[in-house]
Amino acid sequence: MRIGELARRTGITERALRYYEEQGLLRPERRPSGYRVYGDADVAAVRRIRILLAAGLSTAQITQVLPCMLDDDGRLAPLCPELVDALVEHREKIGEAIGELEATRANLDRIISAEARAGGDLRG
Structure with a gap:
């Protein structure tokens, strides 16, 4: 084809x-x-x-x-057994990236929450 x-x-x-x-x-x-x-x-x-x-x-x-x-x-x-090790390592890197993204999201949530507690529109 x-x-x-x-x-x-x-x-x-x-x-x-x-x-x-x-x-x-x-x-x-x-x-x-x-x-x-x-x-x-x-x-x-x-x-x-x-x-x-x-x-x-x-x-x-x-x-x-x-x-x-x-x-x-x-x-x-x-x-191949060595492939499993490489895939596990790749999965661990993905897990680390997810952890970093979750921390970033938590920081953003705190900023959003602070803006709401400040009572209003901090957007200017």
């Missing part, structure tokens, strides 16, 4: 598919005319890429982890 068909089947833009190829995530066959040709395996690959992107991994990280992922009917599982 050509890139337009893959885009329709996956719900991903042609631009995103070209970007995935630039990043080494997809490797379509090339016709002498230069057209990309994709197979059914590429539909599944795009699904795996989207799952990993939704999990917060960058395309560079996905390039590294994708070969070590088992796709069990849409559920991804790491095959």
